[in-house]
Structure formats: C-alpha cells, structure tokens
Amino acid sequence: MTEAKKEYDDIPGTFVFDQERSRQGYGINAFCMTLLKDENRKAFRANESAYLDQFSLTPEQKDSILQRQWNRMLELGGNIYFTAKLGATDGLSFQQVAAKMTGSTQEEYAAMMLAGGRNPNGNRSKSEWEKR
Amino acid sequence: MARIVAGVCSSHVPAIGAAIDLGKTQEPYWTRVFSGFEESKRWIEELKPDVCIVVFNDHATAFSMDFVPTFALGCASEFPPADEGWGPRPVPVVKGHPKLAAHIAQSVILDEFDLTIVNKMEVDHGLTVPLNLMFGSPKEWPCPVIPLAVNVVLFPPPTGKRCFNLGRAIRKAVESYPEDLKVVIFGTGGMSHQISGPRAGFINSEFDKNFLDALATDPQKAIDIRHVEYMREAGAEGIEMVMWLVMRGALDDDVKEVRRFYTVPASNTAVGHLILENVG
Numbered sequence: 001m002t003e004a005k006k007e008y009d010d011i012p013g014t015f016v017f018d019q020e021r022s023r024q025g026y027g028i029n030a031f032c033m034t035l036l037k038d039e040n041r042k043a044f045r046a047n048e049s050a051y052l053d054q055f056s057l058t059p060e061q062k063d064s065i066l067q068r069q070w071n072r073m074l075e076l077g078g079n080i081y082f083t084a085k086l087g088a089t090d091g092l093s094f095q096q097v098a099a100k101m102t103g104s105t106q107e108e109y110a111a112m113m114l115a116g117g118r119n120p121n122g123n124r125s126k127s128e129w130e131k132r
Numbered sequence: 133m134a135r136i137v138a139g140v141c142s143s144h145v146p147a148i149g150a151a152i153d154l155g156k157t158q159e160p161y162w163t164r165v166f167s168g169f170e171e172s173k174r175w176i177e178e179l180k181p182d183v184c185i186v187v188f189n190d191h192a193t194a195f196s197m198d199f200v201p202t203f204a205l206g207c208a209s210e211f212p213p214a215d216e217g218w219g220p221r222p223v224p225v226v227k228g229h230p231k232l233a234a235h236i237a238q239s240v241i242l243d244e245f246d247l248t249i250v251n252k253m254e255v256d257h258g259l260t261v262p263l264n265l266m267f268g269s270p271k272e273w274p275c276p277v278i279p280l281a282v283n284v285v286l287f288p289p290p291t292g293k294r295c296f297n298l299g300r301a302i303r304k305a306v307e308s309y310p311e312d313l314k315v316v317i318f319g320t321g322g323m324s325h326q327i328s329g330p331r332a333g334f335i336n337s338e339f340d341k342n343f344l345d346a347l348a349t350d351p352q353k354a355i356d357i358r359h360v361e362y363m364r365e366a367g368a369e370g371i372e373m374v375m376w377l378v379m380r381g382a383l384d385d386d387v388k389e390v391r392r393f394y395t396v397p398a399s400n401t402a403v404g405h406l407i408l409e410n411v412g
Contacts, residue, residue: 007360008287013331014368018287022197033196036215071329080328080369081192081285088217094146095399098332109333113397117335118326124364 012129013102015074025077027056028065032082041089070101134232134306134313138179139379139387140172141319141347141406142265144188146257147399149221152264165403168393169265172407175391176266177274181316183229184277185236185302186259187378188320189284191216193256200286201248203298205240206255206279207233214254223260223269229276232309236278239305245298255279262320265405284321284372292355292377299381306382319379321372323394324365325401334367335402340394343373344406348389351380376406384410 008016015021022029031052034040044051052062064072065086073083080097087097099109112118122128151162193214195201211226237249259279267274280302283289290298299317306315323343326334343366346353354377362371391407 008363011331011360011364011368014326014329014363016287016363016368017285017328022200022286026197029192029197033192035217036193038215038219041217074328079192079197079285082197084327085192085217093150093399094327098327098400101328102330102332112333113335113400116337116396117324117400117402118331118333120334120336120339120365123331123334 010126012123012126015071017079021077022079023077025061025079028061028073028076028078029082031055031057031065032078032085035085035089044089070097134309134311134315136303136306136315136317136382136410137181138316138407138409139319139383140176140262140266140316141376141379141404142262143322143398143401143403143405144258144261144320145398145401145403146216146261149257149261149264152269153221164395165398168395168403168405172266172391172405173268175407176316179316180314181275182313183232183275183315184318185280185315186262186277186318186320187280187282187375188258188262188318189372189375190281191256191258192285194250194253194281197286200283201281202283202290203245204248204250204281205233205237206250206253206281207237208251208253211253211255211259211277211279213260214256216256221257221260223264224272226255226259226263226273226279227276229278232306232313233278235309236302236305239308240298240301243301243304245301250281253279253281258320262318280378282375282378284374288359289371289374291359292357292374295374295377296351296355296381299378299383302378303382317379317382319376321375322366322370323373323402323404324367324370326367327369327400329368331368333400335396336365336367336370337394337396337402339365340402340404344392344394344404347376347380347406348387348392348408351377354380380408383408384412387411
C-alpha cells in the first residue's frame with residue numbers, strides 16, 4: 001500500500017471531493033448541472049452519447065456516465081450532489097443511488113439503514129477494510 | 133433593536149421533502165420523523181419570529197462548480213424553489229428581508245468576514261425542508277427568511293471555528309439593526325450520514341449525541357472538531373454539521389435547551405433537531 005497522501009485518504013470507501021477532484025471532474029459536474037432543466041433531461045435521454053459530446057469529458061468519464069458507474073464517476077471527479085441529478089433523470093432517489101454505490105440492492109440497503117445504518121466500528125480506516 | 137432570541141438546528145434530508153410532497157407523512161416510517169417536530173412547530177408558532185436567518189447548504193443547485201462561495205448571503209426579496217432534477221418542490225416562494233440582509237452584509241464584511249452577496253438565487257431542499265419541519269406546509273411561509281449558504285460540497289468547507297465566529301458577527305450585526313425584530317437563526321444539515329461511495333449508509337449515533345450535548349452545554353468541544361474527524365466519524369457528508377456552529381455562535385454562551393430530537397434513519401441520514409433559547 002502506498003502512503004496516504006492526504007489525511008482523509010485513509011477513510012475507506014470514500015472519495016473526498018476536493019479541488020483536485022473538482023478540477024478533474026469539471027466536465028462531469030457541468031454535464032450533470034444541465035440536467036436541472038427538463039428540456040435538457042429530455043435531450044439527454046433522446047441521445048445520451050451525442051448529448052455528452054457537448055462536454056469536455058475523457059473517454060473514461062464518458063463511459064462511466066453511459067454505464068452508470070456511480071462510484072467510478074466520483075473517482076473521476078464527479079460529486080454526489082451533481083451525479084444525483086443523473087440519478088434523478090433516471091428516476092432514482094438519493095437512496096437508490098447510494099444503494100448502487102455500496103453494491104447492495106435497494107432492499108438490503110434500506111434494511112441496513114432501518115437497523116441503524118453502517119456501523120462506525122470497522123469502517124473508520126482503510127486498514128480495517130483490508131483486514132476483511 | 134433587533135435581537136436573536138433562539139436557534140434551531142435541523143437536518144434537511146431530501147427524502148423528508150419528498151415524503152411531504154408525495155403525501156407520505158402518515159406512513160409509520162415518516163410519522164417517526166415528523167412526530168419529533170410537532171412540539172417544535174407549536175413552539176415557533178407561539179414565538180412568532182419576525183425574521184429567520186437560515187444557514188444552509190446548496191446542493192449543486194444555485195452554485196455549480198463555476199463559482200464556489202464559502203459563505204453567501206441571500207439579499208434578494210425572494211428565492212424561488214429550485215428544480216433539483218425531479219421538478220421544483222411545491223412549496224411557497226421564500227420571501228427575503230433585503231433590508232436586514234444588506235445591513236448584515238455590511239456589518240459582517242466590515243467585521244472582516246468576506247461574504248459573497250447573492251441577489252438572485254433559487255433554493256433547494258437544504259433550505260425548504262427545515263422550513264417545512266418547523267412551519268409545516270402553509271400557503272405562504274409565516275415570515276421573511278434570510279438564507280446564508282455555506283459551502284460544504286467542495287472540500288474544505290470553512291472550519292467550525294470560522295463558522296462559530298461568523299455567528300458571533302451576525303449576532304452583532306442583528307443587534308445593531310434599529311428596528312425591533314425578533315430573529316431566530318437556523319443551523320441545518322447533518323447529522324451523521326454518507327451518501328457517496330462504497331461506505332454510503334454510514335451512521336454514528338454516538339458522535340451525533342455527543343455533538344448535540346456539546347452544542348447545548350460546551351460549544352468549544354464542537355468547535356474543536358476537525359474536518360477529517362467529521363468525515364471519518366460522521367460520514368463524508370456529515371461535515372455539514374459545521375453549519376450548526378454558525379447558529380451556535382449567534383447565541384449566548386449559556387443557553388436553555390428547550391427541545392431535542394434524534395432518530396435514525398430518514399433515508400440515508402441520522403435526523404437531529406435542537407432548539408436553544410437565549411435566556412439573557
């Protein structure tokens with residue numbers, strides 16, 4: 001394992017949206033922002049790939065959007081409040097998007113939340129995840 | 133003169149707004165959440181504030197990544213509800229208080245807090261859900277609202293200490309406003325939650341309860357929490373709780389806790405609520 005570059009890099013399963021990521025993901029977030037308008041949501045649905053070509057996206061970023069790889073979008077600089085608008089365009093709630101990012105079904109995720117959510121114990125540091 | 137009489141803290145979970153808008157408030161899942169605010173609604177109805185200052189965060193609605201103001205004060209005469217992707221929430225337009233807002237902006241900036249001034253802004257669930265929780269779903273909101281948007285989306289947000297001190301400066305500004313106005317300040321967002329990445333669903337009730345205790349009786353403890361600790365212990369999005377410190381800074385050192393409520397979950401989030409009154 002390489003040494004943590006930033007103090008918060010040690011938090012497992014988390015993509016902290018700092019300025020480095022914001023710079024990298026500007027195109028993803030600029031695209032998501034346009035989905036606040038219904039006419040844009042319609043245009044996007046009509047031809048996703050062509051719509052995305054209006055934005056400055058790397059092939060990996062464009063792919064992650066087309067394939068709805070919710071974690072990958074964050075890793076490539078997307079922010080959850082922006083990508084949630086893509087979720088909304090797909091008719092998904094925040095919770096449904098969250099469930100996808102954890103690799104569980106909506107039912108499993110909702111049940112975990114009802115039982116008190118993901119426990120802090122074992123989920124504070126990357127070293128704890130590596131032991132699993 | 134104007135004075136801040138109380139502070140209200142509340143989560144702003146979007147699903148709470150959706151439950152209201154889709155008529156689900158009577159479902160057991162949601163009555164558990166809304167029941168925690170029944171007494172609070174009566175409290176604020178009796179208090180009848182003239183103005184509410186609502187410290188909130190925008191969720192990529194008014195602010196894209198083009199401009200990211202750390203603190204932005206809403207000085208407009210009205211703030212329409214925004215379309216967040218599901219269509220605008222069917223809630224009343226939020227009426228501002230441009231005169232008091234301008235006074236606060238001037239006072240606070242000369243007090244060395246470099247606010248961004250906002251003359252046009254649509255507001256999302258971050259602002260309207262706490263209003264619903266405290267005021268229900270009226271035809272018009274009962275009083276003008278001054279929104280203060282805090283960046284908690286792009287890391288780093290302002291520190292807890294900076295937020296607290298801004299609260300102090302806001303109080304000073306309000307108290308130098310000549311008109312007799314009863315002002316309530318809201319701190320919104322939180323409590324522990326993470327909605328992004330494989331660790332989504334993270335909740336830490338112990339952290340939250342300690343935070344509520346600290347706000348009520350020992351704010352310095354909450355001020356001292358570092359960003360990495362919020363993210364590690366309260367979830368990546370739990371860092372929103374710094375906004376509660378603006379509210380706390382605007383109150384007396386010693387306050388009376390008149391209401392507290394905590395429940396898990398509302399959707400992805402621990403819901404916390406606190407009402408603190410100035411006694412002096």
